[in-house]
Amino acid sequence: MIGFRVLVWWKSIDKTTLLTSIALLALGIMLVTSASPTITRKIGFTNTFFIYKHIACVVVGIVVIFSLSAINIAELQKVILVIFVLILTLLVYVHFFGYETKGARRWVMFFGISLQPSELLKPFFILVISYFLSHKKRYVFGFCVAIFITLIISSLLLFQPDVGMTGVFMITSGFMFFINGMPVILCMLIFVSIFCTGVGAYVFLPYIADRINRFLQSQHSYQISKAITSFRSGGLFGVGPGEGRIKEMLPDSHTDFIFAVACEELGALSCAVIVFMFVLIIVRNFKYAVAADNQFHTLAISGLTFSLGLQAAINIAVNLNMAPTKGMTLPFISCGGSSILASSLSIGFLLSLTRSTIKTSRYSKQIFHF
Numbered sequence: 001m002i003g004f005r006v007l008v009w010w011k012s013i014d015k016t017t018l019l020t021s022i023a024l025l026a027l028g029i030m031l032v033t034s035a036s037p038t039i040t041r042k043i044g045f046t047n048t049f050f051i052y053k054h055i056a057c058v059v060v061g062i063v064v065i066f067s068l069s070a071i072n073i074a075e076l077q078k079v080i081l082v083i084f085v086l087i088l089t090l091l092v093y094v095h096f097f098g099y100e101t102k103g104a105r106r107w108v109m110f111f112g113i114s115l116q117p118s119e120l121l122k123p124f125f126i127l128v129i130s131y132f133l134s135h136k137k138r139y140v141f142g143f144c145v146a147i148f149i150t151l152i153i154s155s156l157l158l159f160q161p162d163v164g165m166t167g168v169f170m171i172t173s174g175f176m177f178f179i180n181g182m183p184v185i186l187c188m189l190i191f192v193s194i195f196c197t198g199v200g201a202y203v204f205l206p207y208i209a210d211r212i213n214r215f216l217q218s219q220h221s222y223q224i225s226k227a228i229t230s231f232r233s234g235g236l237f238g239v240g241p242g243e244g245r246i247k248e249m250l251p252d253s254h255t256d257f258i259f260a261v262a263c264e265e266l267g268a269l270s271c272a273v274i275v276f277m278f279v280l281i282i283v284r285n286f287k288y289a290v291a292a293d294n295q296f297h298t299l300a301i302s303g304l305t306f307s308l309g310l311q312a313a314i315n316i317a318v319n320l321n322m323a324p325t326k327g328m329t330l331p332f333i334s335c336g337g338s339s340i341l342a343s344s345l346s347i348g349f350l351l352s353l354t355r356s357t358i359k360t361s362r363y364s365k366q367i368f369h370f
Contacts, residue, residue, distance in 0.1 A: 009070055012355050016284055020277050021065065021347045024332035025058050025340075027274070028258075032335045035247045035254040035261045050254060050335055057337040061344030068348025069355070073300075077131050084124040090117040091156050098160075106160050116338035118157055118165045119329075122172075122307055123345040125153065129173060130299035133180045143182075146173065164326040168310055176303045180295070226250050227257055227319050230264035238267030254335040256327055259319040274333075275316065281347075282309040288354040301353050304346045 029051075036050035073080070090108060094117055098105045107114050129149065132142035150173040157166040174191055230246035233239065244264040247253035253261050263271050282305055289301040308331055315330040317323035329339040331346075 013069055013351050014284060014288070014354050017281055017347065017354070018065070018069070018351060020281055021332060021343075022062065024274070024277055025061060027262075028333035028335075028340075029055055029058055030241060031258050031261055031265075031333060032254050034242045034244065034265060035250075035258060036335060038248045039251075039254050053337070054335050054340075057340040060337075061340045064341065064344040065348045065351065068345070069351035071352055073127070073349055073352040077127070080124055080127050081131070084121070084128045087117050087121045087124060088153070090115070091121060091153070093117075095156065095159055106162055113337070116336075118160075118162060119336075119338040119342040120345070121153065122169070122342055123304060123349055125149070125169065126172065126176070126303035126307060127300055127349065129176055130296050130303060133176065133299055134294070134296035143177075146177070162327075164314065164328050168307065168314070168328075171310060172303055172307045175306050176299055179302055180299060227260035228321060230260040231268070231320075234264040234267050236267050236269050238263070238265045238270060241265050252327075255329055256315065256325075256334070257319060258334050259316055259330055262333075263319075278309065278312045278331075281305070285350055285354060292353075297353050301350060304350050304353075308343065308346055 032054045033051050036054070037047040040047055040049045094105060094108055098108050106118065107116050109115075129146045132145045132149075135142045150170060153169055154166050157163075157169065170193070177186070226246050226249050230244065230250075233246065234244075238244075242265065244261055246264050247261045250257045250260065259271065259274075262274065285301055285305040289298050289305065292298040292301060311328060312331050314323060314326060314328050315334070318325055318328070329336050331339065331343040
């Protein structure tokens with residue numbers, strides 16, 4: 001019976017999204033293995049510290065993906081709301097008791113494990129917003145709650161400060177409001193507020209202003225200069241896995257600038273394949289969002305897909321000097337437990353939600369309706 005359930009599960013999920021995500025996770029292990037020893041030597045840890053930590057996070061992430069893909073997410077909305085409130089509480093906790101790194105207070109430490117609540121909050125935020133926006137009988141109430149939640153989270157993130165993550169939350173919620181049928185004038189007001197938030201960050205946060213000014217004046221920061229050098233030295237086919245040298249000079253080569261490491265060691269063609277893999281996940285899941293048979297599924301699938309794509313686009317754009325530098329990881333690939341777990345949660349939720357739009361037998365639907 002268990003074997004039959006596994007077979008039905010395999011036939012009912014989007015195998016392309018699943019296998020592509022696992023391939024990206026595997027690629028991340030290879031790149032972190034190459035990039036992290038340089039970082040660990042500088043901070044006095046063993047060469048394998050980040051490697052073992054990252055592999056453990058990937059294993060947990062894969063377990064999360066498979067577990068969530070076999071669950072009916074629509075029936076767990078109350079549980080998801082409770083988890084959302086708990087993580088939101090952690091976001092408040094960060095403001096008072098979190099530890100500071102590079103001028104930002106974004107992380108908390110529990111039992112020796114570092115967590116970034118804002119990363120973990122994203123997938124649950126999208127599901128909660130989808131839940132409130134999908135109640136057409138209480139549309140005004142749901143809309144007001146969704147706006148209130150977005151403003152609360154954005155305010156907490158600005159206090160850290162984390163302008164980039166604030167933008168991801170606000171742009172994602174604005175996108176979800178738009179596809180939910182919000183009047184264009186209100187959508188414009190949301191994007192005006194996002195613009196005003198950016199202007200405020202530029203005026204009141206000197207480090208943000210410095211990054212933007214450098215970008216506008218084409219004055220490359222040290223990290224961007226090294227990232228651009230890695231693209232040039234990698235060429236089409238790269239210098240070979242583990243053979244790159246720029247990673248030894250990039251402070252965040254295993255996290256924010258791991259795409260630059262990939263460009264030098266694997267080459268431009270391989271990096272184009274990485275971009276294609278993200279695009280493949282995005283296009284396939286937007287297709288399922290259009291085909292979904294209820295508004296909650298449409299909003300949740302669209303929001304989760306858009307958020308993953310937006311974060312990947314920002315990271316890659318920064319590495320290519322197409323956007324000001326921002327401490328944002330590349331989903332699935334960058335080293336970081338919170339980032340890996342957040343990406344895995346998003347894919348697990350997507351596989352569960354899209355399963356309802358994939359043609360399955362009546363009996364298989366009964367099996368998974370628990």
